[in-house]
Amino acid sequence: MGNVICICMNDANHIFIAADNRDGLRCPICEGFIKRVGCVVEGGLPTYDELRKRNKPALGLTPRFIWLEERLNQIEKATNRYFDNKEYIPIEWIEEYNLIVNELNNASGDL
Incomplete structure (x- = not known):
């Protein structure tokens, strides 16, 4: 398996690359659960803004x-x-x- 880009569910500022796609990965900084957001592709890593756009919060209530x-x-x-x-x-x-x-x-x- 290739490298996987992950974001920590506890702190979205914890972004890292995991060496594989196995279940049970934890954030290396805080041990929080992680969310896989993409694979490292040719051309380099996505920017922080690109990652944040992929992980928008759920739509809330109408004011x-x-x-x-x-x-x-x-x-x-x-x-x-x-x-x-x-x-x-x-x-x-x-x-x-x-x-x-x-x-x-x-x-x-x-x-």
Whole structure:
């Protein structure tokens, strides 16, 4: 087997080359578990930035203010459809709309 580029799961600054691809390899610096991220190929080693791009963290949550703005937009569209059809608009929608507007206005004052 060829050389394998590895990154430590404890500290992403611990990057090293392992001589083979066997299981059970540990970081030689801190003994943490490692993640294999590629093989050494002709032309040299990848840069630190290239390695970091390969190991982006998992996608997190949508920020709350974005989710609230999207929900506000959904409520506006739904109430407009009901209004255009001269249908009763549920009071729960109006209450939720007012709560979201209040929360977004309060949050913008915190900036």
